[in-house]
Amino acid sequence: xxxxxxxxxxxxxxxxxxxxxxxxxxxxxxxxxxxxxxxxxxxxxxxxxxxxxxxxxxxxxxxxxxxxxxxxxxxxxxxxxxxxxxxxxxxxxxxxxxxxxxxxxxxxxxxxxxxxxxxxxxxxxxxxxxxxxxxxxxxxxxxxxxxxxxxxxxxxxxxxxxxxxxxxxxxxxxxxxxxxxxxxxxxxxxxxxxxxxxxxxxxxxxxxxxxxxxxxxxxxxxxxxxxxxxxxxxxxxxxxxxxxxxxxxxxxxxxxxxxxxxxxxxxxxxxxxxxxxxxxxxxxxxxxxxxxxxxxxxxxxxxxxxxxxxxxxxxxxxxxxxxxxxxxxxxxxxxxxxxxxxxxxxxxxxxxxxxxxxxxxxxxxxxxxxxxxxxxxxxxxxxxxxxxxxxxxxxxxxxxxxxxxxx
Amino acid sequence: xxxxxxxxxxxxxxxxxxxxxxxxxxxxxxxxxxxxxxxxxxxxxxxxxxxxxxxxxxxxxxxxxxxxxxxxxxxxxxxxxxxxxxxxxxxxxxxxxxxxxxxxxxxxxxxxxxxxxxxxxxxxxxxxxxxxxxxxxxxxxxxxxxxxxxxxxxxxxxxxxxxxxxxxxxxxxxxxxxxxxxxxxxxxxxxxxxxxxxxxxxxxxxxxxxxxxxxxxxxxxxxxxxxxxxxxxxxxxxxxxxxxxxxxxxxxxxxxxxxxxxxxxxxxxxxxxxxxxxxxxxxxxxxxxxxxxxxxxxxxxxxxxxxxxxxxxxxxxxxxxxxxxxxxxxxxxxxxxxxxxxxxxxxxxxxxxxxxxxxxxxxxxxxxxxxxxxxxxxxxxxxxxxxxxxxxxxxxxxxxxxxxxxxxxxxxxxxxxxxxxxxxxxxxxxxxxxxxxxxxxxxxxxxxxxxxxxxxxxxxxxxxxxxxxxxxxxxxxxxxxxxxxxxxxxxxxxxxxxxxxxxxxxxxxxxxxxxx
Numbered sequence: 048x049x050x051x052x053x054x055x056x057x058x059x060x061x062x063x064x065x066x067x068x069x070x071x072x073x074x075x076x077x078x079x080x081x082x083x084x085x086x087x088x089x090x091x092x093x094x095x096x097x098x099x100x101x102x103x104x105x106x107x108x109x110x111x112x113x114x115x116x117x118x119x120x121x122x123x124x125x126x127x128x129x130x131x132x133x134x135x136x137x138x139x140x141x142x143x144x145x146x147x148x149x150x151x152x153x154x155x156x157x158x159x160x161x162x163x164x165x166x167x168x169x170x171x172x173x174x175x176x177x178x179x180x181x182x183x184x185x186x187x188x189x190x191x192x193x194x195x196x197x198x199x200x201x202x203x204x205x206x207x208x209x210x211x212x213x214x215x216x217x218x219x220x221x222x223x224x225x226x227x228x229x230x231x232x233x234x235x236x237x238x239x240x241x242x243x244x245x246x247x248x249x250x251x252x253x254x255x256x257x258x259x260x261x262x263x264x265x266x267x268x269x270x271x272x273x274x275x276x277x278x279x280x281x282x283x284x285x286x287x288x289x290x291x292x293x294x295x296x297x298x299x300x301x302x303x304x305x306x307x308x309x310x311x312x313x314x315x316x317x318x319x320x321x322x323x324x325x326x327x328x329x330x331x332x333x334x335x336x337x338x339x340x341x342x343x344x345x346x347x348x349x350x351x352x353x354x355x356x357x358x359x360x361x362x363x364x365x366x367x368x369x370x371x372x373x374x375x376x377x378x379x380x381x382x383x384x385x386x387x388x389x390x391x392x393x394x395x396x397x398x399x400x401x402x403x404x405x406x407x408x409x410x411x412x413x414x415x416x417x418x419x420x421x422x423x424x425x426x427x428x429x430x431x432x433x434x435x436x437x438x439x440x441x442x443x444x445x446x447x448x449x450x451x452x453x454x
Numbered sequence: 455x456x457x458x459x460x461x462x463x464x465x466x467x468x469x470x471x472x473x474x475x476x477x478x479x480x481x482x483x484x485x486x487x488x489x490x491x492x493x494x495x496x497x498x499x500x501x502x503x504x505x506x507x508x509x510x511x512x513x514x515x516x517x518x519x520x521x522x523x524x525x526x527x528x529x530x531x532x533x534x535x536x537x538x539x540x541x542x543x544x545x546x547x548x549x550x551x552x553x554x555x556x557x558x559x560x561x562x563x564x565x566x567x568x569x570x571x572x573x574x575x576x577x578x579x580x581x582x583x584x585x586x587x588x589x590x591x592x593x594x595x596x597x598x599x600x601x602x603x604x605x606x607x608x609x610x611x612x613x614x615x616x617x618x619x620x621x622x623x624x625x626x627x628x629x630x631x632x633x634x635x636x637x638x639x640x641x642x643x644x645x646x647x648x649x650x651x652x653x654x655x656x657x658x659x660x661x662x663x664x665x666x667x668x669x670x671x672x673x674x675x676x677x678x679x680x681x682x683x684x685x686x687x688x689x690x691x692x693x694x695x696x697x698x699x700x701x702x703x704x705x706x707x708x709x710x711x712x713x714x715x716x717x718x719x720x721x722x723x724x725x726x727x728x729x730x731x732x733x734x735x736x737x738x739x740x741x742x743x744x745x746x747x748x749x750x751x752x753x754x755x756x757x758x759x760x761x762x763x764x765x766x767x768x769x770x771x772x773x774x775x776x777x778x779x780x781x782x783x784x785x786x787x788x789x790x791x792x793x794x795x796x797x798x799x800x801x802x803x804x805x806x807x808x809x810x811x812x813x814x815x816x817x818x819x820x821x822x823x824x825x826x827x828x829x830x831x832x833x834x835x836x837x838x839x840x841x842x843x844x845x846x847x848x849x850x851x852x853x854x855x856x857x858x859x860x861x862x863x864x865x866x867x868x869x870x871x872x873x874x875x876x877x878x879x880x881x882x883x884x885x886x887x888x889x890x891x892x893x894x895x896x897x898x899x900x901x902x903x904x905x906x907x908x909x910x911x912x913x914x915x916x917x918x919x920x921x922x923x924x925x926x927x928x929x930x931x932x933x934x935x936x937x938x939x940x941x942x943x944x945x946x947x948x949x950x951x952x953x954x955x956x957x958x959x960x961x962x963x964x965x966x967x968x969x970x
Contacts, residue, residue, distance in 0.1 A: 063527050066511055069470050318823050318831050321812065328806040331760055333820045334787030444513075 066444045078439045082432065086399075089431035093407075093424050101414040108410055115409035116402060118146030145289035152401060154293035157300040158358055160397035162379035164300070164307050165351030167388050168344045169222075171311060173324040178225065178240025179376025181247030182218040182349045184369075186356025188251055189217035190277075191270060191367040194360070195258060198276035206277050211357055218353015219346050221247065226345030230338035244376065248369050255368060269365050279362035296358055301394075303351065308390040310347075320344055352376070378404075385432060403428055459521065460485045460615050460646035461506065466515035468501055475501040479515070479672040481665045483615070488637060488647045490657040490678070493667035494690055494892030499650050502667070503617050507539040508532035519615070538608025539617040544600045546592045552599075553588035556607045578609050582639045583632075597746070598629040605636075616640065617648045622656055626745060627920065627953035634660050652892075654683045655921070668692055691894060699900050699925040702908055709771055710736045710881055710912035711757060711794075712778075716766030718752055726752045727936045730766070734881065736773065739903060739913040741927030741944060743920065743952050749936040750916045754883045757794065759786040770794065773880055773910065790821075795879030807870050810859035814840035814851065817858055818873055843872035847898065864895035871902060882906050885916040900926055920949045932956055 094105045113119035124142040131138025143149050162179050169176040193210045201209060225239040252265075260268040271277055281291045288294055311317040323330045323340045330337050355375070364371055382400055386392035407421035462482040468475045476498045483489045493499045504510045506517070508529040517524055519535045526532050532539075546555050553571050572588045579586055586602050595603070601621060608616060618637075622630045637647055637660065651657060657664055658678055666673040666689040673689050688694060711734040718727045727749045734740050742750050755761035757768055763782055770792060771778040781789055808817050818836035826832030840854040847868040851861055858866055867887065874882060884903070888896040903926070907913050917923045923930055927944040932955040939955040 063511065313831060314829055315823055315831050316829075318816075318819060321816075322809055322820065325809045325811055326806065329809055329820070332758075332786065332806050334785060334790065 064445065067441050068444050070440060070442045081435050081439050085431040085435035085438075086428065089428040092431070093427050096424070096427065097410065097414060097416075100420070101416060103410075103414045108414070111410050111413045112402075112406040115148060116152045116406055117143060118148035121146065121148075144287065144292070147289070147291050150289065150291060150293045152398075152405065154296050154363060155405060156398045156401040157293070157296040158355055158363070159375060159379060159382060159401055160393055161300045161303065161355040161358060162352060162375045163382040163386070163393045163397060164304055164390055165348050165355060166379055166383050167307060167348075167390065167393070168311060168320060169348040170383055171324050171388055172320045172340065172344050174226075174229070174341060174345065174348075175237040176222070176225075176240050176345065176348055177237055177377070177380065178221065178243045178349075179352050179379055180372050180374065181240070181244035181376070182221045182352030183356040183359065183372040183376055184244075184247040184251050184367075185221045186214035186218040186353030187360040187367045187371050188247075188254065188356070189213040189353070190357045190360040191267065192254075194270045194277040195267075198271050198274065203276065207361070210277055210361055211354070214353045214357035214360075215350045216353070218356060219350040222345040222349020222352065223342065226342045229345075230341045251367055251369050251371075266368060267366050271365070277361055278365055293362065296362055299354075299358065303354075304390045304394065307351075311388075311390070316340075316343065381429065399428075400425075458484055459518070460487075461648075462518040462521075463502070463506075464516040464518070466502065466505065466512045466517070468498075468505060468510060468512050474670050476505075476512075476667075477670045479667065479670075481672060481675060483646045483648055485614075485646050486641055486644045487663065488641050488649060488661045489675075490661035490664045491648055491650045491667065492654075492657060492664055492686060492690055494894070497667040497690075497892075498670040499667055500619060503539060503619065503648065503650065506532065506537055506615075506617060533611055533613075536612055536614040537617065538611065538613030538615065540601065540604045540608065540619065540621060542619045542623065544604055546600060546603060548593040549591065551589050551591050552586055552595075552603045552606075555592060555603055556588075556610050560611065574610065575606060578606055582609075582636050582643075584636060597624045598626075598633075601625070601633070614644075615646045615648075617650075619650045620652065621649065622651060622653060623918070624746060626956055627949060628957065630656070653919070654686055657686065658683065666690055687893060690892075699897070699922065700904055701926060701928075702904055704735070704737045704928055705908065706737045706910050707735045708737075708773075709733045710773075711781075712767075712769040712771070713753075713757070714767045714769070716753075716756060716768065717764045718756060718761060719764055720752075725936055727756075730938060732931060732938070732941075734912045734914060736880070736912045737907060737910045738928040739907050739915055739926060741923040741930040742914065742916040742933060743923055743930055743956060744933035745956055746918075748933040748956075750885060750933060752936075753933070754885055754914065754916065757781065757789075757881075757883065759784055759789040770881075790877075793878070793880035795874040795877055795882050808858055808866065811857050813853070813855035813857060814843070814849075814869055815854055817869060818843075818876075821873060821877060839873070839876055843869065843876070847872050847902070864891045867891060867895070867899065871899065875902065875906060879906075879911060881912045881914070883914040883916075886918060887915065888922070889918065896922075920952050923952070924949065 094108060097103050097108055098105075110120060114121065118124050124146050127142040127145060128135070128138040131141060162183065165182070166176055166179055190210045190213060193206070193213045197206060197209060221243055222240075225234070225236050225243060228234040228239060229236045255267050256265050258267050259265055279293075279295050281293070282288075283292060283294050311320065319330070319335050319340050322333060322335060323337055327337055330340070356372070359371055360367055378400060382393055382396045385396045403425045404421065407424040408418065410416075410424065411418060411421040459482045462480075464480050466476050466479045479498070479502060481489075491499050491503070501510060505512050506526065508526045508531050511527060517526060519537070524531075524535060526535065526537075547558065550558065553568060553575055556575060557566055557571050575586070575588045578584065584602050584606060586599065586606065590599070592600060592603070601624070605616070605618075621633060625633065634656075637649070641647060641662075649661065658681065661678050663675055663677055664681060664686060665675040666686065668690060673692075676685075676689075713730055713732040713734075716727060716730040717725065720726050730749075730753065742753070744750055752761055756763055759781065766782075768781040769778045770781050770789075772792065779792070781792075781794070784792075807820075809820065815833060815837045818839045819831060819833070822836055822839075823831050825835075837854065843849060844851065844854060849861070849865050849868045849872070851865060858869055861869070871884070871887065882903070887899050887903070891899065900922075903913050903915060915923070915927060917926075924944050924947060929941055930944045930947060930952065931941045932939045932952060934956055942951065942955075
């Protein structure tokens with residue numbers, strides 16, 4: 048009865064035009080090329096968007112990126128490259144090493160990497176530490192405090208060490224508080240760490256007013272501007288690395304990356320983190336104290352975030368303000384996820400994110416767009432990279448074509 | 455001929471990546487017929503049925519419903535064609551009543567006339583012999599009642615073709631019998647029914663014809679009256695098998711674990727175990743039977759130190775010493791180091807005992823990672839252990855570093871039990887050790903347990919299949935709502951006896967239940 052009408056309707060149904068099918072055993076190489084293709088495609092789309100909006104051609108965009116990120120085309124670099132015209136490669140490297148933009152890019156990437164590395168142990172444990180921002184700020188605040196009050200009491204080397212320890216301790220405490228609450232009362236760590244950020248921001252604002260040096264504007268301003276006490280030396284290795292290098296950042300963070308990689312992959316602590324992250328029941332079954340692992344891991348996570356604050360204040364901004372951290376605590380979450388929590392992949396993604404944000408800001412200014420445009424460009428690239436994961440795990444099957452032409 | 459077939463599948467093929475789930479499968483179901491679909495784990499039964507219910511779309515092949523070629527692109531298409539599937543895991547809203555769940559998602563006026571709905575439901579109940587209170591909320595229902603709601607849901611929508619995925623796995627023997635009666639009534643009413651099951655006895659009792667799948671391929675269809683348990687198993691496995699579970703005589707029987715007056719409550723304060731007294735002997739296999747959730751899990755967890763008790767004591771008597779020790783108050787780690795191994799298999803196999811994303815080596819480390827140097831883990835000996843287990847138990851895995859989540863259920867089980875046995879325990883507790891495993895793998899597991907028993911290990915086997923419990927164990931303790939309703943000798947007990955004990959613990963308490 049009713050069945051007949053149903054059937055005549057259903058016989059009109061055709062096979063769906065596109066179906067999604069799982070792809071298994073995609074090799075690492077293939078996955079890498081899919082990712083690479085995604086990045087290239089996203090660049091093409093970005094260039095297209097810029098061209099449509101401003102009429103700027105790709106070469107103009109490239110020169111803007113090159114200048115901002117590496118200092119290509121600056122007079123200083125041209126001079127050095129001309130001096131070494133007999134061996135262009137040496138000239139290129141010497142030019143690069145003495146270029147300020149190049150070192151700035153390194154510095155920014157290293158601080159980003161440092162924060163991503165800091166979040167990783169917590170994330171591996173499925174403890175969603177969204178409080179990187181606050182932990183960085185507290186580390187920075189502690190550094191600034193020591194710089195202000197101990198600059199004339201301690202020797203330069205001792206001062207740096209005290210700053211370092213203070214920043215680590217401050218970040219650690221800011222990570223420890225939510226960890227204790229999570230371990231004891233199972234509070235939601237995502238909200239808790241997020242809220243801790245706002246406390247940290249308010250504390251920084253408070254001390255900005257207390258220690259105001261501008262006479263009422265509410266800024267601390269450059270600390271130890273004359274004496275440079277507690278500042279990182281920027282001319283290490285003499286003239287070879289230029290007069291404004293960030294080799295300290297580079298070495299510290301790379302060593303840290305290797306250490307965290309070993310810690311997570313080859314130590315008992317790292318093993319416990321993986322088990323707790325995967326299944327708390329299994330951890331209990333194996334006799335692992337979940338509370339202890341949560342607290343211990345968040346101490347490490349917070350401490351490294353604090354260290355990032357130290358690198359920022361002592362080695363980069365020389366002051367503390369509420370935007371010193373510049374959302375790194377959140378951006379680093381993207382870096383950590385894109386790298387699938389692999390510390391070495393984070394090096395690549397940290398650079399990529401820094402290229403994107405610094406480069407697109409420069410493009411936006413040079414091409415007469417505003418700050419928001421740089422966010423759009425960054426968004427386009429991230430969209431492509433994240434979407435590429437879909438094509439690594441799935442493939443599309445079109446109507447009539449059977450699935451046999453799979454590679 | 456095709457006109458009389460409710461369902462006809464022609465050369466259905468479905469692949470997932472490189473895995474072929476169904477290869478060139480053809481089968482048919484007539485109207486007014488119950489067809490059993492039989493096959494080992496991973497033979498593609500559920501995949502095949504999911505293509506009928508619109509969850510998957512076949513890569514190639516044709517589906518005919520009532521003689522007409524159709525394309526089933528979504529569960530809605532499937533509904534429209536009169537196909538209803540009852541899944542293993544019920545898809546019901548706990549806070550709604552039975553009637554609300556049944557009309558949920560149906561098209562029609564904004565305001566639902568609940569009275570009419572209830573009337574129609576009652577009509578269906580009467581017609582087929584269901585017992586259901588349409589106003590009862592799902593969270594108050596037993597598993598069997600929930601299943602009834604699922605079945606009526608499909609009938610309410612006018613389903614003429616019913617697919618049931620292992621419907622009896624969660625039922626007691628008595629409930630199973632009621633279900634079968636209902637299914638037979640539906641058959642008389644001209645409905646086509648496909649039932650997926652592992653239990654051969656049920657296949658023989660219920661169905662008209664049996665279709666067998668093996669490794670995704672269609673083996674054949676036989677009339678049930680021409681089939682025997684043995685012939686069906688051979689079709690499934692593809693080789694000659696013996697279906698007898700060996701039961702060696704217990705040797706050197708001594709009390710190993712003495713549980714005294716143990717009670718425990720869950721986090722809502724509801725008593726889960728009430729006054730349990732039990733002795734687990736070495737050299738014996740003690741079976742524990744009971745409806746799921748009667749306190750089996752808690753009992754094992756108490757012995758393993760994973761669950762706290764309200765009162766009572768658990769004493770452990772090691773083999774070569776007279777000094778018995780109290781286990782309550784000890785940490786899980788201390789208890790394991792004494793040699794009490796819990797090879798616990800909860801509903802979700804990877805939920806406890808294994809780490810899904812790690813390979814075999816990483817999972818072996820769960821027991822041993824504390825040994826070795828102070829700070830770094832030792833990967834060499836767990837790696838060797840994994841290789842040994844792969845060899846000895848025939849674990850099928852591409853590589854020992856493949857995440858165990860990607861292994862099939864039987865292989866996961868072998869990894870877990872292999873690791874626990876490798877620690878040469880004195881007590882081995884298993885829960886649902888063969889749940890969802892195919893016949894061959896199940897027999898391997900039974901064999902492993904018997905090997906342990908012969909070594910003088912005290913084995914505890916929490917099981918579901920009463921036939922297996924009766925064939926494998928020496929003693930069987932039956933739990934009902936957290937109380938012991940009896941301990942019987944497995945050599946003389948019967949299935950009916952166990953089934954009755956599972957549902958009522960003693961004379962006094964039974965009165966209240968029956969009055970309803």
